[in-house]
Amino acid sequence: MTDSSPSLYAAREPVFPRRVKGRFRNLKWVIMALTLGVYYLTPWIRWDRGPNLPDQAVLVDLANRRFYFFWIEIWPHEFYFVAGLLIMAGLGLFLFTSALGRVWCGYTCPQTVWTDLFILVERWIEGDRNARVKLHRSPWSLRKARLRVTKWVVWALIGLATGGAWVFYFADAPTLAAQFATLSAPPVAWITVAVLTATTFVLGGFMREQVCIYMCPWPRIQGAMMDNDTLTVAYRDWRGEPRGKLHKEGVGDCVDCMACVNVCPMGIDIRDGQQMECITCALCIDACDDVMAKLGRPRGLIDYLALSDEARERAGEPPKRPWQHIFRPRTILYTALWSAIGLAMLYTLFIRPEIEMTVAPVRNPTYVVMSDGAVQNAFELRLRNKNGEPRMFGVHVSGDLALRLRIEGTPYSAIEVPADDTLKLRVYVTAPGGSAVARTATTDIRFWVEDNQSGERAYKNSIFNGRTDG
Amino acid sequence: MDKPRVDKLTGRETMGHDFDGIEELNTPMPRWWLITFYLTIIWGVAYTIAYPAWPMISGATAGLLGYSTRAEVAEQIARHDAANADLTEALLAVDLAALEPQADVHRYAVARGGAVFRAQCSQCHGAGAAGGPGYPNLLDNDWLWGGDLTNVAFSVRHGIRNDTDTDARWSQMPAFGEILSPEEIESLADFIPTLPVIGGERGGGATLFAENCASCHGANGTGDREQGAPNLADAIWLYGGDRDSLIETITYSRFGVMPAWGQRLSEEDVRAVSTYVHSLGGGE
Numbered sequence: 001m002t003d004s005s006p007s008l009y010a011a012r013e014p015v016f017p018r019r020v021k022g023r024f025r026n027l028k029w030v031i032m033a034l035t036l037g038v039y040y041l042t043p044w045i046r047w048d049r050g051p052n053l054p055d056q057a058v059l060v061d062l063a064n065r066r067f068y069f070f071w072i073e074i075w076p077h078e079f080y081f082v083a084g085l086l087i088m089a090g091l092g093l094f095l096f097t098s099a100l101g102r103v104w105c106g107y108t109c110p111q112t113v114w115t116d117l118f119i120l121v122e123r124w125i126e127g128d129r130n131a132r133v134k135l136h137r138s139p140w141s142l143r144k145a146r147l148r149v150t151k152w153v154v155w156a157l158i159g160l161a162t163g164g165a166w167v168f169y170f171a172d173a174p175t176l177a178a179q180f181a182t183l184s185a186p187p188v189a190w191i192t193v194a195v196l197t198a199t200t201f202v203l204g205g206f207m208r209e210q211v212c213i214y215m216c217p218w219p220r221i222q223g224a225m226m227d228n229d230t231l232t233v234a235y236r237d238w239r240g241e242p243r244g245k246l247h248k249e250g251v252g253d254c255v256d257c258m259a260c261v262n263v264c265p266m267g268i269d270i271r272d273g274q275q276m277e278c279i280t281c282a283l284c285i286d287a288c289d290d291v292m293a294k295l296g297r298p299r300g301l302i303d304y305l306a307l308s309d310e311a312r313e314r315a316g317e318p319p320k321r322p323w324q325h326i327f328r329p330r331t332i333l334y335t336a337l338w339s340a341i342g343l344a345m346l347y348t349l350f351i352r353p354e355i356e357m358t359v360a361p362v363r364n365p366t367y368v369v370m371s372d373g374a375v376q377n378a379f380e381l382r383l384r385n386k387n388g389e390p391r392m393f394g395v396h397v398s399g400d401l402a403l404r405l406r407i408e409g410t411p412y413s414a415i416e417v418p419a420d421d422t423l424k425l426r427v428y429v430t431a432p433g434g435s436a437v438a439r440t441a442t443t444d445i446r447f448w449v450e451d452n453q454s455g456e457r458a459y460k461n462s463i464f465n466g467r468t469d470g
Numbered sequence: 471m472d473k474p475r476v477d478k479l480t481g482r483e484t485m486g487h488d489f490d491g492i493e494e495l496n497t498p499m500p501r502w503w504l505i506t507f508y509l510t511i512i513w514g515v516a517y518t519i520a521y522p523a524w525p526m527i528s529g530a531t532a533g534l535l536g537y538s539t540r541a542e543v544a545e546q547i548a549r550h551d552a553a554n555a556d557l558t559e560a561l562l563a564v565d566l567a568a569l570e571p572q573a574d575v576h577r578y579a580v581a582r583g584g585a586v587f588r589a590q591c592s593q594c595h596g597a598g599a600a601g602g603p604g605y606p607n608l609l610d611n612d613w614l615w616g617g618d619l620t621n622v623a624f625s626v627r628h629g630i631r632n633d634t635d636t637d638a639r640w641s642q643m644p645a646f647g648e649i650l651s652p653e654e655i656e657s658l659a660d661f662i663p664t665l666p667v668i669g670g671e672r673g674g675g676a677t678l679f680a681e682n683c684a685s686c687h688g689a690n691g692t693g694d695r696e697q698g699a700p701n702l703a704d705a706i707w708l709y710g711g712d713r714d715s716l717i718e719t720i721t722y723s724r725f726g727v728m729p730a731w732g733q734r735l736s737e738e739d740v741r742a743v744s745t746y747v748h749s750l751g752g753g754e
Binding site: 010365 | 483484486496498499500501502504570576598600607609611701705749752
């Protein structure tokens with residue numbers, strides 16, 4: 001072998017996206033403002049839940065194992081709601097990807113939004129593309145150091161605000177903010193903020209497109225959800241090629257001005273066709289439309305296109321309307337599944353009772369013979385009070401008139417369950433010696449719990465074990 | 471040095487391999503990936519130096535940071551003990567007869583006592599406290615020495631028929647095999663399950679019972695807690711209520727022993743485990 005081995009590793013080629021104006025850029029500004037606004041402001045929204053519960057609208061209370069979302073309160077045993085939301089998020093991604101390609105990546109992915117913000121800061125401090133390329137190539141000087149340090153400090157502050165906002169979702173925001181101000185916040189809060197500040201700084205400032213290309217699994221999965229009708233950012237090469245200088249004979253509309261390449265945050269050339277690196281941020285559409293307008297040519301040399309459009313346009317047929325691409329069995333199926341899960345969750349959410357009970361029979365032993373020959377079964381009950389105030393819960397058993405129920409530790413048949421809490425009880429169900437139920441191997445019984453204040457009831461079925469040996 | 475070969479069609483370097491004229495294009499990995507890979511190796515090695523890792527002949531390297539899971543467990547236990555200090559103090563201070571109304575202390579004692587029970591008592595009395603032949607069932611309401619919390623705690627603290635605690639509960643039935651004939655013992659075994667007798671015919675067994683047994687077990691066989699004499703008139707038999715078991719019990723007597731747990735457990739654990747046992751369904 002005479003040829004030397006090629007290098008197996010390559011340094012990152014820096015990307016210097018140029019500023020661009022246009023409708024997709026405006027849409028991205030709006031989405032950035034919305035997503036960042038929601039992210040930063042949500043923890044500060046208050047929601048009155050009464051005196052014993054937190055008044056933060058959205059709160060993941062890990063210590064007390066509760067998730068609060070406005071009027072909804074999720075307990076750990078209701079984790080299926082979270083699972084359902086994750087399934088909906090997955091199906092939502094499938095739906096949007098099959099309809100509009102990587103629209104999530106291009107507009108709303110946090111990596112994209114924060115990178116966009118970091119590039120904005122970069123442009124304010126170091127200037128637009130040409131100035132940044134020049135600065136990048138120039139040797140270190142006082143000016144370069146000043147610009148770089150300023151940029152890094154602003155990035156770090158954004159990172160700090162990002163990590164700082166995250167922890168507010170897990171604790172009372174005003175209290176934690178005061179703790180940060182007085183340096184008395186718990187260590188886990190500091191560590192979380194530090195880690196998220198560092199990742200935001202590095203991923204938004206330096207890794208950028210590397211995250212999408214090498215770290216994220218989504219670009220590799222999305223291909224399975226796209227088909228010939230999926231609208232993605234594409235180049236009309238049948239109109240643009242062969243590219244060449246303006247006014248030259250026999251060339252297409254593309255004047256090879258490189259505007260689409262210069263604005264691309266991923267550093268690719270959309271004219272090479274659909275490629276894994278493209279996050280479909282549509283900035284190249286804005287850049288090209290701008291050039292086409294100046295040349296007096298129709299817009300859309302680069303545009304949202306489906307693969308099936310090429311054949312139609314080459315054949316001179318009228319293009320399909322976007323909704324004709326979007327409404328097809330695949331997207332309708334995804335929408336139906338997504339809605340079905342959403343409606344099922346809404347339904348279960350609204351029929352959730354305010355009181356709940358679980359019954360665990362004590363099976364070691366299955367029954368106990370008392371000194372007078374009565375047969376006793378023990379059960380562990382968990383009573384759940386979802387009200388913001390303590391309530392008296394009455395406990396009863398039905399199934400056989402001979403059965404008597406006794407709550408351990410109290411002579412009463414009702415017990416107070418603290419506000420927003422679960423109370424574990426040991427209860428005994430006793431059948432008098434010689435009664436039919438005491439001598440029957442198993443008898444179906446039903447435990448009833450009743451909120452003495454509201455009258456709301458709940459029940460759980462169980463089994464009473466009798467003795468069959470004597 | 472030669473340059474890598476370049477594929478004419480794509481303009482990209484090739485790996486230099488040639489398989490029947492097919493060449494593989496070079497798609498280099500990012501350099502930061504390689505650096506990260508090396509950093510993880512360095513991290514891994516440093517981790518094994520900082521933390522206990524390398525197995526030696528007896529034990530393992532201790533690690534420079536001095537971390538140990540045992541120390542962490544001890545710290546967690548200390549933290550929980552500190553958090554429960556008020557409840558423990560209240561449990562030690564309370565008169566056991568007045569414990570039940572103090573809901574939080576009672577709840578704490580039951581939870582703590584359950585842990586003590588599973589570790590110390592379940593070997594004889596069973597994980598569910600249902601006992602077995604010779605080992606009392608703690609779930610029922612038949613108590614040899616009294617079933618209120620004070621009496622249960624006394625039994626736990628001083629034990630039964632042991633020779634290590636002078637206050638241990640003590641009772642002993644004679645082995646009637648040395649006193650009565652086998653026929654007399656059989657007629658006793660036939661009579662005892664008919665207890666309590668209210669009027670009616672009284673045969674030879676009844677006379678034998680009145681002469682030999684009633685002084686401790688009572689005229690009607692309902693037992694005497696002062697002496698630790700079992701109730702023979704109820705539905706519960708510690709050593710079995712069938713004829714053969716009764717003959718064996720009367721002939722040879724029984725001698726169940728429980729250690730004095732006051733010598734092995736802290737006072738708060740004695741109180742806790744007594745409260746737990748008392749809460750199992752038969753407490754008085």
